[in-house]
């Protein structure tokens with residue numbers, strides 16, 4: 001009875017109070033949910049004390065233990081900092097902090113050197129302009145190039161050129177990608193993927209008169225030892241397997257689907273924004289009774305009003321992206337590359353493993369790319385057929 005009565009009372013409140021209450025309630029719901037997930041993940045850190053079997057050859061137990069303790073520390077810290085910022089945010093909302101900060105920022109605006117424009121510029125530079133200066137070299141004629149062309153042809157990929165780009169300087173976890181419109185596509189391989197094909201490695205192979213064998217088992221112990229002492233790249237077959245995954249994204253239409261989704265999302269957001277920006281009760285809910293500054297409208301609508309939508313959307317996109325990754329892996333497997341992709345993934349993730357075990361629910365909510373272990377397990381389970 002009491003609950004219904006108070007719900008009724010809430011419903012009779014003015015619109016701006018209801019909006020405010022809903023925003024606050026949602027913010028705490030998300031906070032509690034995230035905390036719940038973090039606790040689940042924390043339990044994994046506490047109980048997983050041995051390196052998973054699949055990673056035995058690339059991670060020793062000392063590194064594993066160090067990373068485990070570090071993650072435990074980090075999770076304690078983020079628990080307290082998360083609690084602090086949630087309470088801080090709530091207090092700011094409750095005590096009308098946004099109008100206060102807005103007036104304050106008006107006063108200090110003149111002093112600020114870098115605004116948000118600065119950040120946008122940096123992002124644009126890093127994402128779109130810096131790559132223009134990367135060194136693209138055509139992949140030299142040879143076995144690898146031939147094999148790439150054969151594979152592209154076998155799945156009707158309209159390949160025109162294959163490039164190698166110096167990717168080692170930037171921290172990017174992509175190893176290969178393609179670009180170009182319609183019937184004119186290029187494949188770009190990061191040089192880090194091709195380590196064994198760098199000049200140094202080729203010398204070693206020529207010196208001992210050995211071509212890498214297609215089954216990947218043929219390297220003599222001597223070469224293995226030499227190669228091992230350097231940073232490891234991928235063999236021909238592994239490079240092809242990684243490419244098989246990337247081309248899977250193309251063949252299965254993932255790229256197009258992503259573009260369509262993001263276009264639809266922008267359209268929807270602008271449309272809703274246009275509808276909502278004129279609503280005075282939205283401003284009133286956050287303490288702006290007699291003025292409706294557009295910047296504040298942006299903040300309120302995108303940060304608070306859209307937040308349920310954003311949570312749902314970002315979860316759906318995460319799920320979708322993981323599906324796409326598994327599908328692309330399965331595609332590579334259908335091309336007969338499960339084994340090579342398996343070993344390539346292990347090599348490529350060697351240096352950025354962090355703590356490799358995660359709680360399934362935590363992982364499902366947070367990781368748009370499936371963790372290495374999950375991908376390996378999926379590849380292994382599909383290896384049988």
Ligand SMILES: [Zn+2]
Nearest residue numbers: 245249325328
């Ligand atoms: Zn992928």
